[in-house]
Amino acid sequence: MNGTLKTWTSQYRNTADTNDHVFEKFTTLTDTIDFLKEHKDFVEANDWGMGFRAFPYLWLLILADCNRRFGVVSAMEIGVFKGQTISLWGLIARQRGFEIDISAISPFSGNQPNQRCVRSFKKRFSRQYKARKEAGSLYYDDDYYQQTREIFEKFAGSFDAVHVYKGLSTSSVIYKAVAAKTFEIIYIDGDHSFDAVKSDISWYAPLVRPRGYLVMDDAGFSLPTKKFEDTHFYKGYESVARACEAIAGMGFSNVLNVGHNRIYRRD
Numbered sequence: 001m002n003g004t005l006k007t008w009t010s011q012y013r014n015t016a017d018t019n020d021h022v023f024e025k026f027t028t029l030t031d032t033i034d035f036l037k038e039h040k041d042f043v044e045a046n047d048w049g050m051g052f053r054a055f056p057y058l059w060l061l062i063l064a065d066c067n068r069r070f071g072v073v074s075a076m077e078i079g080v081f082k083g084q085t086i087s088l089w090g091l092i093a094r095q096r097g098f099e100i101d102i103s104a105i106s107p108f109s110g111n112q113p114n115q116r117c118v119r120s121f122k123k124r125f126s127r128q129y130k131a132r133k134e135a136g137s138l139y140y141d142d143d144y145y146q147q148t149r150e151i152f153e154k155f156a157g158s159f160d161a162v163h164v165y166k167g168l169s170t171s172s173v174i175y176k177a178v179a180a181k182t183f184e185i186i187y188i189d190g191d192h193s194f195d196a197v198k199s200d201i202s203w204y205a206p207l208v209r210p211r212g213y214l215v216m217d218d219a220g221f222s223l224p225t226k227k228f229e230d231t232h233f234y235k236g237y238e239s240v241a242r243a244c245e246a247i248a249g250m251g252f253s254n255v256l257n258v259g260h261n262r263i264y265r266r267d
Contacts, residue, residue: 002029005061009255009265016224023233023259026054035095036060039088039155048151049084051217052233058258059085060092062213066184067098069211074183076207078169078200079190079217080106083148090156103163103181105174105190108145170199182209189217197243205250208266214252219244220260236260 002025012018031037036056043049066073073093077086086102093100145166152159167174169190186208188200201216208214218236225235244262248254252264 002032005065005256008061009263012256014224014254014257019220019223019257020233022257023052023054026057026258027052030054030057033057033060035091036088039091042151042154043084048082048147050081051084052259054233054258055261056088058261058263059088062185062215062263063089063092063098063100064096066212067093067096070184070209072099072101073185074101074103074181075185075187076103076105076178076181076183076204077187077189078105078204079188080104080108080144080148081189082144083151085187085189086148086162087152087155090152090162094156101163102161103165103178103183104148105165105167105169105178106144106148107168108148108166109142169204170196175203178204178207181207182212183207184209184212185215186213187215187217192218192237192240194239194243197240198246201243201246201250205247205252208252210266212266214247214264214266216240216244216247216262216264218260219262220257223257233259 008022012022030040030053033056040053040056043051044053063073063075066075075086075089077089080086083104086104089100089102145164149159152162165174165177169175186204188197188204190196190200197216201214205214217240219240220233220235221238221241223235247264251267253267254262255265256263
């Protein structure tokens, strides 16, 4: 590996030039590690999820750091979609020879009608539907549970070992099912509307153990930037970035940003 997470965070400064450099370097480093490249190539070739090529290397560093300090790594993703991230976590643990305990909160189903006429009607007359569309929180109906199982078992082993909580993260029933647990890593990538992200942060960030990590997807909207045409990566949504403003007051420090993923470490 090219350095450790500690190396990167100790040198990190939240500037436009630094953020571009980190993003470009991590993108290159992903392709230097065969199993990371193979996984990302599969995701991109088969439309199995979104996210930049820089992210697999980021996850390698975060997981390795947690394994070094905590041993068994307990990690939870909120908003699984087709299972790109949790299958990558499992793959990294398998390749690096450590134990990981994965939890996954997701509805595993779409919330957008497949019929164009219905979508047009909702976009015109439903304020909630329009807000979700603007926040990138609409997905066509599909069997995302089966797709998640498929990619997980292709790369990471038995999907039955994953703790699956099928439902919305904003449901009190789902929250109560995990509220007694603690995690070294929580990745929030669910509904990107302001109220949903605010709820996810309020409920789930306290479940991160001290010195563990909270990673926020699509949260780079307010990062220092060059002119739009010169920025090297997509920065995410204003609604997510605004909700993230509460994180510092919860005892977290923003230690690194890679593309639109913001990494917070609990003090």
